[in-house]
Amino acid sequence: MNIGKAAKLSNLTVKTVRYYADIGLVKPLKNSNTGYRDFSDDDLAQLQFVAKARKFNFSIQECEELLSLYSDKNRSSKEVKALTLEKISEIDAKLIELKDLRHQLSFLAKNCKGDDRPECPILDALSDV
Amino acid sequence: MNIGKAAKLSNLTVKTVRYYADIGLVKPLKNSNTGYRDFSDDDLAQLQFVAKARKFNFSIQECEELLSLYSDKNRSSKEVKALTLEKISEIDAKLIELKDLRHQLSFLAKNCKGDDRPECPILDALSDV
DNA sequence: CTTTACACTCCACTTACTGGAGAGTTTACA
DNA sequence: TGTAAACTCTCCAGTAAGTGGAGTGTAAAG
Incomplete structure (x- = not known):
């Protein structure tokens, strides 16, 4: 999905999602023709996770830690x-x-x-x- | 007095006091030979005022407003x-x-x-x- | 076919400082 | 008197977590 939809579904602004992609917090694919970011369902889940964690006052750094714990099945x-x-x-x-x-x-x-x-x-x- | 003393007496760091001077929140004189800032008692009072107001969660902007109210006898x-x-x-x-x-x-x-x-x-x- | 909505990059700005480099100045002590 | 420590200066860069805008390209609707 495009960034607009990903932003809407995660209750983040487009700017913020782009920022998260820039710092590597999420890693959407990029359409090499248009340069548009393509967010998978998994990317969306991560965005939603981060959006919520940020609301819980976790820093971006902590969000990264949580995300890695989250994606590690053996955490x-x-x-x-x-x-x-x-x-x-x-x-x-x-x-x-x-x-x-x-x-x-x-x-x-x-x-x-x-x-x-x-x-x-x-x-x-x-x-x- | 020098910046170190002004900082100590206002419970601010030297860096912070220098920053306040840079943004014009306080306006100490400058020794044209050494470049050292020279804080008057009045400058110190302003620094102390700001230090306290910042603790009270007033922003720098609000501190400026308060300072001008403070120095204005007709406020x-x-x-x-x-x-x-x-x-x-x-x-x-x-x-x-x-x-x-x-x-x-x-x-x-x-x-x-x-x-x-x-x-x-x-x-x-x-x-x- | 054109308008509108959406997307992109890049740069600057925000708040209130903090850290460090590199250089000059003042003070304390031997 | 020498020198070392402590203090001061400026300038540059970075912090957190984005936000705002310019200028440009792309997609969808009418």
Whole structure:
């Protein structure tokens, strides 16, 4: 299939699919006459896999690792689980950080009158190092 | 003061401070003999301000806006509050997304034995589009 | 037969830095 | 006074993961 269809079926943009092909994440055949990429069902499956993994915050690098585990029939689920657990703890750290950030910002916003006068606890807090 | 001291006092790296100077976020004087940047106390205050605002997830662009509000004695706190509230709602959206992500990943991890056999619900889920 | 939709390559740009090469400057110590 | 370490400079390139656009070629529909 052409890139447009592959993109649609994997919920990616054409640009992104082309980019993935450029960096070798998927390897569609090329029509030597037209230069058009030809995506097989297997290529599509890989694109769909990557699209989902990216949504799960796996990096391209990790997607490559997952893809190779995925295509290796002898892969152990141990490695995949380890990668996933690592992702979870990264997310936990990010959550804590964001919650803290939100807390501080909302405290500042609450104490800011938001009128036309220059007193502003938000700026005061930012400049209070 | 030299860049090293300015960096230390603002908890930024020398590279980052130089970068901020390059993009005009701060404007230290330059010793025309040595080419060394000379940071005033005011420059330092700006760096500290930016360092903190960046921690609060304000982009460089927003830092510039904040800095100009900050240095403008006639600024209203209305604008600052609006920017802050916008940030909070961005953070909220991010929190929801991350929580959902974590939920899905931990469900997958829980159902993965993590042994040496190839069955792996994580990979199955990723390939199940 | 022409218009429209789709495809291609190549280059530049994005964010917010980071790393390194190669060179000059300042400071500390023997 | 010499020299070595520590600091500074500029410039170039790279990072992640694409996005945007120019200019051009191809395919399908009316």
